[in-house]
Amino acid sequence: MTFLAPLALVAGALAAVGLVALHLVARQRPAAYPLPTARFVPDRRTLVSRLSRRPRDLLLLLVRVLLVLSAAAAFARPVLTPRRTAVTRVLLVDRSAAVADFGEALQRAREIASDGVPTQVLAFDSAVVVLESGQAGLDSLTRLSQAKDGTVGSISAAMTAARRLGADLGATSDSVELVLVSPLAERELDDATDTLRALWPGNVRLVRVSVARDTSGLPTLERAIGDADVLGPALGNRVVMPGSRALRLVRRVPSAADSAYARSGGVVVRWNSIGTRESRPTALAMGDDVIVASLGRASIGAQGVVLARWADGTPAAVERALGDGCMREVSVGVPIAGDVPLSPAFQRIVNGLTDACGGARGGAGGPVSPERLRAIVGPAGLARGSALARGTELPTPVASWLLGFALACALAELFLRRSRDESAMPEAE
Amino acid sequence: MTSGVASYGALLDAVRGVRWPARRRATGATIGAHRSRLRGNSSEFSEFRPYRQGDDPRRVDWRLLARSDRAYVRLTTDRATTRTELLLDASASMAFPPATLDRWQRAREVTIGLAAVAHAEGDPVGLAIAAETPVRIPPRARRSVIAEMIRTAECVSPTGASALAPLLASSRAARVAVITDLLGDADALLATSRLALAAGKEVVLLHLLTPEELDPPPEAQLAVDPERPTLRRSLDADGRRAYRVALDSWLDRMQVDFRGAGVRYVRAFTTEPAARIVRRVAADAPADA
Numbered sequence: 001m002t003f004l005a006p007l008a009l010v011a012g013a014l015a016a017v018g019l020v021a022l023h024l025v026a027r028q029r030p031a032a033y034p035l036p037t038a039r040f041v042p043d044r045r046t047l048v049s050r051l052s053r054r055p056r057d058l059l060l061l062l063v064r065v066l067l068v069l070s071a072a073a074a075f076a077r078p079v080l081t082p083r084r085t086a087v088t089r090v091l092l093v094d095r096s097a098a099v100a101d102f103g104e105a106l107q108r109a110r111e112i113a114s115d116g117v118p119t120q121v122l123a124f125d126s127a128v129v130v131l132e133s134g135q136a137g138l139d140s141l142t143r144l145s146q147a148k149d150g151t152v153g154s155i156s157a158a159m160t161a162a163r164r165l166g167a168d169l170g171a172t173s174d175s176v177e178l179v180l181v182s183p184l185a186e187r188e189l190d191d192a193t194d195t196l197r198a199l200w201p202g203n204v205r206l207v208r209v210s211v212a213r214d215t216s217g218l219p220t221l222e223r224a225i226g227d228a229d230v231l232g233p234a235l236g237n238r239v240v241m242p243g244s245r246a247l248r249l250v251r252r253v254p255s256a257a258d259s260a261y262a263r264s265g266g267v268v269v270r271w272n273s274i275g276t277r278e279s280r281p282t283a284l285a286m287g288d289d290v291i292v293a294s295l296g297r298a299s300i301g302a303q304g305v306v307l308a309r310w311a312d313g314t315p316a317a318v319e320r321a322l323g324d325g326c327m328r329e330v331s332v333g334v335p336i337a338g339d340v341p342l343s344p345a346f347q348r349i350v351n352g353l354t355d356a357c358g359g360a361r362g363g364a365g366g367p368v369s370p371e372r373l374r375a376i377v378g379p380a381g382l383a384r385g386s387a388l389a390r391g392t393e394l395p396t397p398v399a400s401w402l403l404g405f406a407l408a409c410a411l412a413e414l415f416l417r418r419s420r421d422e423s424a425m426p427e428a429e
Numbered sequence: 430m431t432s433g434v435a436s437y438g439a440l441l442d443a444v445r446g447v448r449w450p451a452r453r454r455a456t457g458a459t460i461g462a463h464r465s466r467l468r469g470n471s472s473e474f475s476e477f478r479p480y481r482q483g484d485d486p487r488r489v490d491w492r493l494l495a496r497s498d499r500a501y502v503r504l505t506t507d508r509a510t511t512r513t514e515l516l517l518d519a520s521a522s523m524a525f526p527p528a529t530l531d532r533w534q535r536a537r538e539v540t541i542g543l544a545a546v547a548h549a550e551g552d553p554v555g556l557a558i559a560a561e562t563p564v565r566i567p568p569r570a571r572r573s574v575i576a577e578m579i580r581t582a583e584c585v586s587p588t589g590a591s592a593l594a595p596l597l598a599s600s601r602a603a604r605v606a607v608i609t610d611l612l613g614d615a616d617a618l619l620a621t622s623r624l625a626l627a628a629g630k631e632v633v634l635l636h637l638l639t640p641e642e643l644d645p646p647p648e649a650q651l652a653v654d655p656e657r658p659t660l661r662r663s664l665d666a667d668g669r670r671a672y673r674v675a676l677d678s679w680l681d682r683m684q685v686d687f688r689g690a691g692v693r694y695v696r697a698f699t700t701e702p703a704a705r706i707v708r709r710v711a712a713d714a715p716a717d718a
Contacts, residue, residue: 031651032661036522036612037642038652040675041662 001398004077012072016065023055060416067409074402087382088173089119090162093141094182096125096153097358100210102145108181108207110138117177120165125151128161151358153188155180155376159196163388166200170388177382178204183211184376186368197376202383204376219267219356222246230334230341231271234350245325247354254327263323267357271330272298279335283311286352291345296333307353308332317353326357434579440538441545441575443704449546449711451511451604452631452693459510459570463550477501511631512555512568513547514602515540515578516593518609519560521655523587525610526641530587531699536608536637537582538703539710543606545575546711552604556581557596559613561589568602590656594621597632606633606710611683612656619686626691633693635710636683640700643676645669 003009035041055061093109095102113119113134121137123129123144131137131144158180166176178200182188197204220241225232231249238247245265250258251272262268279294286308297310304320307328317330330353340346368376451463480489480500490503517540523533544554548570555568556578564581566574593609594617605625607618611634622632645652645664654660664672680696687694697706 031648032653033645033649033651033664034525034527034655035642035645035649035652035664036525036610036655037672037676038654038660038662040672040679041652041664042668042671042675044663044665044668 001078001396002081003073004079006076008072008076012069012076015068015072019061019064019068020055023057023061024052057416057420060413060420063409063413063416067406067413070402070409071406074399074406078396078398078402080396080398083172084385085118085173087117087175087177088169089113089117089177089179090165090169091119091121091137092158092162092178092180092182093121093123094125094153094158094180094188094209095123095141095144096151096188098153098183098185098188098211100183105181105209106138106142108209109141112179112181112207113138118173120169122158122161122165124153124158124161126154126157128157130161130165153182153185154190155182155184155188156190156192156196158182159193159200163196163199166383166388168389170383170385173385175382176202176385176388178202179207180204180376181207181209183209184368184373185211189368189372194372194375197378200378200383201387203378203380206373206377218351218354219245219247222248222266225249230336231350233341234347235354238354245356249354259322259327262325262327265324267325267354268322268327269330269354270328271332271353279333284316284332284349285309285311286317286349289345289348289352291340291343291349293340293343293346294335294338295340296335298331298333300329300331304329308349319357321357328353434576437538437541437579440542440703443702444542444546444707445549447546447708447711448550449543453603453629456509456603456629459551463509463511463552464506475504475506478504510550510552510570511547511604512602513544513552513604513606514555514557514568514600515544516596516600516605516607516609517556517558517582518591518593518607518613519558519585519587520591520610520613521588522610522612524655525639532610532637532639533587535697535699535701535703535706539635539637539697539706540582540606540608541575541579542703542707543710544578546707547604548575553602554578555602557600558582558585559591559593559596560585560587561591563591563596565596592617594618597621597625600625600630602630604631604633606635608635608637610638611636615683619690619692622687622692623690631693632691633710634687634695635706636680636694636696638680638696638698640698643673645672 089112091109091112093105095105099105109121113121118133119137120133121131121141123131123141129144131140162178166178169176184206218238220239220243221235222240222242224240225235225238227236229235244261245267247267247269248258248261249269249271251270253272254262254268254270258268279296281292281294282297283290283292284295297316300315300318304318306315307317307319308315308330310316316332317328319326319328334340334346477490477493478501480502484502488502488504490501493499493501517536519533523536524530525532540556544556548554551570553568553570554574556564556566558564558581564585566578566581590613592614593607594614597605597607597618598621609618611618618634622634625632649664652662652664662668684694684696695706695710697709
């Protein structure tokens with residue numbers, strides 16, 4: 001137990017000492033003297049003060065001291081502080097599609113948790129699942145398995161959950177270690193990552209696992225793009241490797257074969273307005289990339305996840321999951337003449353629109369820069385529990401009980417004082 | 430403090446020869462020292478009165494008849510005794526000051542002194558002590574009555590809050606002397622005195638005070654009434670002044686009230702010798718001859 005306002009205790013102790021001092025100053029009635037004519041003395045109380053070696057009215061003094069001390073203790077706001085452990089650990093395990101081998105991540109997590117430090121396990125992809133602590137959490141993580149839908153992991157979400165959990169753990173721990181088991185792909189980071197990382201007041205122990213292959217590069221092309229094609233500047237250096245997961249670019253209504261190709265895991269992009277001659281100035285935005293140019297604008301009918309939008313908010317490209325793959329429809333008309341295809345922003349947009357299924361929203365995946373890696377790892381040393389905890393104190397009814405006791409003492413003091421006065425001054429008239 | 434009959438020897442010597450004439454004419458049949466309400470054949474000539482039919486012919490002054498040829502009856506004044514009873518207050522307030530009991534001692538001495546004076550004149554003398562258990566010796570004229578009174582008074586200790594008025598009301602004596610501090614049933618005593626006076630009795634009241642009552646000692650900071658221990662009052666400087674004013678006022682009121690009722694009120698202090706107090710009580714009683 002500790003006190004939030006210990007000065008009240010000091011004040012109470014001083015008041016108790018003052019009470020004892022006052023009780024040492026004995027104010028007593030003088031000795032009785034038999035006087036037959038006492039009835040002619042006016043009724044008036046006279047007390048004589050003198051110092052005494054022993055406090056007078058010990059019971060009254062005890063009640064008064066208890067009253068003062070209990071009230072002071074109540075005003076000192078007593079709270080309960082839980083038992084603290086030296087170190088606890090927050091283990092963030094990436095289960096997103098960025099992880100090449102989830103078993104490797106599990107193995108690393110088990111190795112980390114084997115040292116006996118209390119460990120709270122969190123699994124994350126784009127969302128965070130808080131699991132049980134210790135071995136039970138690892139078992140739950142095993143059953144949870146890896147995300148199958150190609151969901152991109154979010155380090156920001158993981159850091160947010162870790163910080164929230166750290167606030168609770170910091171109340172019972174002196175230090176909290178944060179371990180991140182993740183390939184730390186570039187696509188898992190966003191603009192909020194650094195800010196959220198800064199909220200963790202300590203080091204992040206980074207345990208990197210192998211990154212999934214399809215997240216390290218863009219999909220291969222099923223067929224080569226000619227140099228005359230307006231998408232050539234953007235896709236010209238793309239590897240051409242026909243296969244079940246290669247990018248198929250069609251400029252017509254997709255056929256049944258295209259749908260079957262998509263269901264088998266391929267990426268089918270319908271971009272039939274390429275080379276349009278009718279264009280007008282407009283803006284096209286995709287993620288952080290924006291291009292303002294004269295572009296053609298075709299209607300788009302398919303429903304799905306919007307990948308790019310026009311300036312008026314209408315979808316310019318949508319993606320629809322289909323089996324293990326997906327099918328995209330792009331309504332952006334690229335004029336034959338002009339330098340729009342050479343624009344870096346346009347090329348990034350094209351790369352995004354021809355990215356793997358579900359992976360085009362954050363742009364292309366790539367290695368994290370060493371500077372950003374150092375920023376994520378942060379300073380040395382574990383996070384202190386006091387820096388994480390919102391408040392380590394637990395509410396307790398002790399203050400209420402103390403106030404109640406003080407009230408009872410006040411009533412007892414009143415009763416004792418009246419009894420003493422009546423016995424000391426039993427005036428008959 | 431001395432005790433016993435012998436201790437009163439000096440006092441009895443000092444009051445020998447003191448006369449305590451009755452204030453009212455005595456009604457007793459026995460010849461005594463006080464003027465009687467009856468006129469008879471004593472040798473103390475008073476006056477002549479013309480003879481009326483029915484007068485005793487033996488009282489006719491024949492010499493005067495021979496000289497003046499008129500018949501006169503010779504009147505003389507009779508002397509009689511007066512039954513005297515002394516009421517002694519033995520309440521707790523009489524035991525003051527606590528260390529010396531001066532008031533109780535002086536009250537007993539004055540009581541015995543007055544009894545001796547009355548007894549010396551041939552009056553039957555009795556004693557009633559208003560103690561917690563009242564003691565009464567009926568008025569007697571025999572020689573041993575004074576010694577009996579001394580022994581009785583020596584056996585009583587002043588305690589409690591006894592009342593004098595019932596003893597006065599039940600007294601059959603023609604003269605009653607009350608020795609008290611008036612701190613008990615003063616009002617009842619005054620009322621009973623009025624009744625006694627109306628019945629033709631003589632009431633003498635000796636109000637016995639102590640100097641400590643007028644000027645309480647410095648150590649008296651908390652005054653306690655010995656008759657009512659629950660009454661406690663603090664005596665500081667202001668309190669002493671107010672106390673003295675109230676006490677003086679009360680003393681004046683007692684004197685006025687008792688004298689107004691016809692009681693012979695005598696105030697005395699314990700510092701005054703008992704014989705002197707006895708003389709004052711006796712001398713202050715002129716007979717209404």
